[in-house]
Amino acid sequence: MRFIKKIFAKSSRSQEDGIFFSDMEKILGFKPLTIGFYEKAFTHRSLNKVDDQGNPINYERLEFLGDAMLSSVIAAYLFNEAPMGNEGYLTKMRSKIVSREHLNELGRDLDLIRFIESKVPTAHFGENIHGNVFEALVGAIYLDQGYIACEKFIQTRVITPYVDISRLEGKVISYKSLLIEWCQKEKKTFHYDVFEDNAITGERLFGVKLSIDHKVVAKARASSKKKAEEKASQRAYFAFQQRIDTKTL
Structure with a gap:
């Protein structure tokens, strides 16, 4: 009987992994090479997971990396698309695109919160969780696929549908x-x-x-x-x- 339960549990876990892989492929537009990067992108620190070396397994380091990638790609885009903009203008425009409000909107639109594994009920998360996991996802893409694929994802998911320079010029962030x-x-x-x-x-x-x-x-x-x-x-x-x-x- 215990053997049957183990087989059932293994089958259930395998099925969940397959669904997660499929969902990621739809969001990313490509097949992940290392699904573990994406699993980490949705792992909350409340689970207290660590690797064999005792390093924490959660999305926070990926969030840092994704933030840097977004800033880099958006900066290059603005540099090319706004040739008359000085440093101050470009900095303010980038801040508007990667604002916490905008990143939260991106995370909500993709419904990324449904993938989070946590001991804390998602209803108790603050609004910024949406943007945090979006940044972590971008970080996972960079580790899995490299810069060019990461740049393409940001172009497809952020710049093309959301970035209108003339509209952003008049938008007040703070x-x-x-x-x-x-x-x-x-x-x-x-x-x-x-x-x-x-x-x-x-x-x-x-x-x-x-x-x-x-x-x-x-x-x-x-x-x-x-x-x-x-x-x-x-x-x-x-x-x-x-x-x-x-x-x-």
């Missing part, structure tokens, strides 16, 4: 950065007064009062200091929109 840049340019003082605000629902929230030239111009509340500051900055931006030159973005 209202806080934009507002600070404008204040510094105009020699205006600014201050973010952050405080905990739990009075209404009991939920831990943070309130922000944004002052420019010692006058409160916007208020906001959110679940983190960073989000509250960004929301207040966005409201201040719209209040001063006619006076802020968005063409410098």
Whole structure:
């Protein structure tokens, strides 16, 4: 009886591996050479896996590598497609394409979260998990296939469907950065007064009062200091929109 159970378990595992391989092939557009790279790209550190040398097995190092590959390929693309752009322009445009918001969108569109192996329920992951595993996938492609195949994947999955230079020129990634840049340019003082605000629902929230030239111009509340500051900055931006030159973005 135990022998039969072992055979069944082995067959089930083999079937899962075959499905994973097939799904990867559809996403990648080619057959993986070493499926282990892709399995690692979706392994969460909560599993505490290690190799024979005691090195951790999870997607975090691949995420680092994928981030570098994306930056490299996007930089080369912008260099060729925007010959009039100076270093500052190219840097800002690259930041917009590889922003955390955009990478999360890419990961969600491919539904990569369904492949993650973790002891933590996926419902408990933050929003950035989508972009993290997308970067890890890019890192796995580079290790498995090399630079040219990685560049082709980024061109197919990122640049062709999502990158429109003229549209990106007007896209604001961080209202806080934009507002600070404008204040510094105009020699205006600014201050973010952050405080905990739990009075209404009991939920831990943070309130922000944004002052420019010692006058409160916007208020906001959110679940983190960073989000509250960004929301207040966005409201201040719209209040001063006619006076802020968005063409410098």
